[in-house]
Amino acid sequence: MKNNTLMTSGVIWKEILFFSIPLILGNLFQQLYNMVDSIVVGNVVGSDALAAVGSSGSIIQLLIGFCIGASAGAGVVTSQYYGAGNEEGVKKAVHTTIAISIAAGLILSIVGVIASPWILQIMETPEEVFDQADDYLKVYFAGIIFSVVYNMCAGILNAVGNSKRSLIYLIIAAISNIFLDILFVAVFKMGVIGAAVATDISQLISCIFILRFLRRSKEIYSIRFKDIRFHKGLLSRIIKLGLPTGIQNIVISLSNVVVQSGINSFGATVMAAYAAFNKIDGFILLPILSINMAATTFAGQNYGAGQFDRIRSGMKVSIGMGTVYAIVAGAVMLVFGPYIIRIFTSEQAVIENGIYMMKYMYPFYWVIAIFHVSIGTIRGVGKTLAAMVMSVVSLCAARVAWIWITFQFVHKLNILLLGYPITWAIGAAMVFLYMKKSNWLKKPESAE
Numbered sequence: 001m002k003n004n005t006l007m008t009s010g011v012i013w014k015e016i017l018f019f020s021i022p023l024i025l026g027n028l029f030q031q032l033y034n035m036v037d038s039i040v041v042g043n044v045v046g047s048d049a050l051a052a053v054g055s056s057g058s059i060i061q062l063l064i065g066f067c068i069g070a071s072a073g074a075g076v077v078t079s080q081y082y083g084a085g086n087e088e089g090v091k092k093a094v095h096t097t098i099a100i101s102i103a104a105g106l107i108l109s110i111v112g113v114i115a116s117p118w119i120l121q122i123m124e125t126p127e128e129v130f131d132q133a134d135d136y137l138k139v140y141f142a143g144i145i146f147s148v149v150y151n152m153c154a155g156i157l158n159a160v161g162n163s164k165r166s167l168i169y170l171i172i173a174a175i176s177n178i179f180l181d182i183l184f185v186a187v188f189k190m191g192v193i194g195a196a197v198a199t200d201i202s203q204l205i206s207c208i209f210i211l212r213f214l215r216r217s218k219e220i221y222s223i224r225f226k227d228i229r230f231h232k233g234l235l236s237r238i239i240k241l242g243l244p245t246g247i248q249n250i251v252i253s254l255s256n257v258v259v260q261s262g263i264n265s266f267g268a269t270v271m272a273a274y275a276a277f278n279k280i281d282g283f284i285l286l287p288i289l290s291i292n293m294a295a296t297t298f299a300g301q302n303y304g305a306g307q308f309d310r311i312r313s314g315m316k317v318s319i320g321m322g323t324v325y326a327i328v329a330g331a332v333m334l335v336f337g338p339y340i341i342r343i344f345t346s347e348q349a350v351i352e353n354g355i356y357m358m359k360y361m362y363p364f365y366w367v368i369a370i371f372h373v374s375i376g377t378i379r380g381v382g383k384t385l386a387a388m389v390m391s392v393v394s395l396c397a398a399r400v401a402w403i404w405i406t407f408q409f410v411h412k413l414n415i416l417l418l419g420y421p422i423t424w425a426i427g428a429a430m431v432f433l434y435m436k437k438s439n440w441l442k443k444p445e446s447a448e
Contacts, residue, residue: 007302008302016298016318020287020291020321021163023158028286029171037177037198038275040182041053041185047268047269048087048268050344050350054275056136057392059116073242073243073384074239075296076382077241080301080382081093083303083305090160090221091190094221095229097152097238098152104143104148108144112138112144113142116138116141121156122257132192140196146204147203147207158297158308160219161301166419168209169205169206172209173203173413176201189351210445227290232316249305252395252396253398255400259399259419261409266413272345275344276342277354280337280354280358284365284379288369291321292318295314295377296341298301298314299314299377299378303380311441317372322370322372331363334358334359337354337362341358355411360417370431371428375387375390383442390430390431391425394424401421415423
């Protein structure tokens with residue numbers, strides 16, 4: 001197990017930090033090759049094309065978020081089995097996860113291609129960017145199975161503490177995407193379709209590499225293609241733990257669609273600015289989500305081993321890391337963000353709106369760091385239903401209500417943006433009350 005991390009012993013902050021670093025780098029590289037689409041499209045094709053690619057992002061996250069969230073149950077189960085030393089449980093969880101990813105990827109491809117025009121209409125996508133957004137979505141969804149399978153496999157490696165291997169494959173995918181974007185968009189002049197094709201091919205490359213590694217691995221989490229199937233008893237446990245997270249992700253993604261609809265109401269210029277802001281924002285938010293993932297794995301392994309005091313200590317350490325990072329990163333982006341956003345476009349109106357968005361968001365990222373890291377710990381011990389309720393209420397219901405109510409009286413961009421820090425604070429307060437009032441740590445259930 002020399003390539004893996006068993007976090008049931010050792011110095012807590014070192015275990016979490018060293019496990020988080022490859023996750024952070026991996027997520028940043030994944031964001032990089034997503035961002036390249038916007039950079040190349042925005043500079044080569046124009047701001048309308050940038051708006052089209054940006055408006056597609058919330059839809060993509062909606063569908064893929066459900067599948068990845070639903071399989072999170074497999075990650076929790078795998079980490080708990082791994083922490084308890086249950087090799088047979090790990091093997092069954094791994095092969096069930098792969099089966100879930102294949103089925104989910106196929107369904108997503110079909111649903112995404114068919115439903116993209118309808119969803120864009122619901123989002124009130126402006127006519128001038130509608131056709132390009134539809135083209136981008138259809139091509140993207142045609143190859144989305146590669147992204148789903150890769151992310152599920154990476155989740156397996158994360159559950160057993162091996163966060164380094166997926167980083168290597170993401171770096172390869174990111175470099176491939178850069179060259180393919182330039183080739184298809186700048187050289188072959190394929191527009192947004194070229195950007196989507198480049199992303200599909202890059203995801204295929206990372207998918208092939210990670211499956212090859214799992215197939216050849218000698219560890220207990222290695223896969224044998226003939227063993228890929230739904231293990232009945234284990235599948236029910238994974239669904240029980242994973243379904244709340246899947247529902248949570250899709251509902252929160254729906255709230256992002258509502259937010260995108262609100263952004264769309266301000267026109268193509270604001271849409272382009274929001275698209276550029278979101279790509280930059282990923283570099284700030286993804287490290288926080290990586291610490292969240294580390295907290296989930298840490299809690300899951302120690303939950304399986306019955307190390308409850310260590311779980312509490314790990315949560316405090318993770319929250320501290322996330323908060324310090326959010327404060328520093330937010331301050332840095334407020335200084336250098338205006339220069340970075342110019343990478344995406346030279347249109348002054350788009351740049352000014354992007355800077356405006358940064359000033360309303362980055363001073364408050366420490367709040368969402370507290371929320372996400374705490375939720376990661378709660379999810380790791382198997383309380384995925386509680387995590388779902390708190391996430392849906394704060395990040396979805398409260399946010400949608402804020403937009404709907406405030407827009408009845410005043411239709412301004414700053415009002416929409418204020419909804420983010422307000423709902424983050426609601427979520428952090430809910431987590432604090434939950435941990436204080438409930439018995440969220442109890443003896444682990446026996447493995448089925």
